Amino acid sequence: MTDYIIIGSGLAGISFAETALSNGKSIIVFDNNSQNSSKIAGGLYNPVILKRFSKLQHAQEQLDMLQEFYVNLQKKIESQLNFKMPVLRKFFSIEEQNNWFAASDKIGLSEFLSTTLLTKKYNGIDSPYGYGEVLQTGYVDTGLLLNRYKDYLSVNGNYRNEAFDYDTITFKEDYVLYQDIEARHILFAEGFGLHANPFFKYLPLDGTKGELFIIKAPGLDLDVIVNTNVFILPLGNDLFKVGATYNWEDKTDLITDEGRAELIEKIDEILDCEYEIVEQLAGVRPTVKDRRPLLGTHTDYPNLHILNGLGTRGVMLGHIWQKFYSTILNLEFHWIGR
Numbered sequence: 001m002t003d004y005i006i007i008g009s010g011l012a013g014i015s016f017a018e019t020a021l022s023n024g025k026s027i028i029v030f031d032n033n034s035q036n037s038s039k040i041a042g043g044l045y046n047p048v049i050l051k052r053f054s055k056l057q058h059a060q061e062q063l064d065m066l067q068e069f070y071v072n073l074q075k076k077i078e079s080q081l082n083f084k085m086p087v088l089r090k091f092f093s094i095e096e097q098n099n100w101f102a103a104s105d106k107i108g109l110s111e112f113l114s115t116t117l118l119t120k121k122y123n124g125i126d127s128p129y130g131y132g133e134v135l136q137t138g139y140v141d142t143g144l145l146l147n148r149y150k151d152y153l154s155v156n157g158n159y160r161n162e163a164f165d166y167d168t169i170t171f172k173e174d175y176v177l178y179q180d181i182e183a184r185h186i187l188f189a190e191g192f193g194l195h196a197n198p199f200f201k202y203l204p205l206d207g208t209k210g211e212l213f214i215i216k217a218p219g220l221d222l223d224v225i226v227n228t229n230v231f232i233l234p235l236g237n238d239l240f241k242v243g244a245t246y247n248w249e250d251k252t253d254l255i256t257d258e259g260r261a262e263l264i265e266k267i268d269e270i271l272d273c274e275y276e277i278v279e280q281l282a283g284v285r286p287t288v289k290d291r292r293p294l295l296g297t298h299t300d301y302p303n304l305h306i307l308n309g310l311g312t313r314g315v316m317l318g319h320i321w322q323k324f325y326s327t328i329l330n331l332e333f334h335w336i337g338r
């Protein structure tokens with residue numbers, strides 16, 4: 001008897017899989033590569049919403065859980081996934097500097113916003129007003145994580161590269177039968193793919209499309225992440241990830257001319273060096289309007305569970321559920337959490 005069939009090996013599915021395994025549960029993961037969100041994400045973690053200068057709820061707990069999660073996972077799959085790296089906010093005016101320093105004095109924000117004005121010159125960026133530094137930031141190489149985790153599961157025979165067919169689940173007294181698998185539970189973590197799930201598609205998952213670039217800019221000398229209307233993240237070998245756009249109408253993961261034009265416009269506000277667009281990528285973030293994740297157990301089918309709605313911040317939010325709702329592994333609750 002397998003404990004969990006997990007549908008989806010994005011950030012949500014991996015986070016659940018790891019927690020299940022570390023609690024001694026057995027798993028089989030299905031993924032059909034139908035969603036791109038975790039595959040292409042910037043992977044940044046940043047405890048502050050810079051636009052509004054507000055701290056994320058439970059920011060320190062989220063960061064602590066993230067760090068612990070990746071220390072353990074990196075050992076297991078023998079790859080560096082978590083790169084601690086400063087996020088610098090480029091200032092465009094004295095007023096922006098002043099707003100920053102007013103915010104950095106606020107209770108709750110002072111541990112995340114440095115009070116030092118950074119005036120360092122980076123080749124390729126003209127920033128006469130300097131930068132403010134967000135503390136405890138970095139990025140997770142989500143593309144690498146997905147690949148390495150898939151390999152890890154495959155070696156152990158726990159990964160199936162195929163679409164999950166919702167119509168062929170057979171419900172038994174206290175377990176489910178799917179193909180050749182008898183499982184106690186099914187955990188759905190399909191990201192925006194939730195809309196094809198007949199059991200949970202009624203939940204208010206919205207979806208926000210994002211596009212980003214990989215650019216090559218030999219004249220840009222950056223060992224930090226710069227954030228304005230877009231982020232610029234150094235990948236090495238003169239390559240940088242730049243993003244992202246937000247589109248609430250288009251729910252496809254196709255790259256668009258509109259996304260391209262928007263990114264170019266935003267990059268040109270920051271860079272004053274030549275760059276070449278190497279690749280354009282697109283995906284749909286599994287967002288919920290009120291930004292609260294979707295977690296819980298189906299009211300009519302006690303073996304079916306969901307972990308979704310990680311929105312724009314899957315890297316930090318992907319783990320927080322473990323603390324507040326880790327009982328899902330023992331199934332001591334029955335609700336659709338929001």
Ligand SMILES: Cc1cc2nc3c(=O)[nH]c(=O)nc-3n(C[C@H](O)[C@H](O)[C@H](O)COP(=O)(O)OP(=O)(O)OC[C@H]3O[C@@H](n4cnc5c(N)ncnc54)[C@H](O)[C@@H]3O)c2cc1C
Binds near residue numbers: 010043194211307316
């Ligand atoms: C452009 C962009 C930039 C982003 N940048 C950041 C960032 O910097 N920091 C951050 O924290 N977050 C970022 N995000 C958001 C983050 O990527 C998401 O929060 C996260 O990826 C959601 O993970 P998930 O596992 O819920 O969904 P997904 O990553 O979409 O994973 C769902 C998985 O389920 C699989 N699946 C779906 N249906 C089925 C089925 N029927 N059978 C089998 N498999 C199925 C899909 O193939 C997919 O692999 C970004 C997103 C985008 C699009």
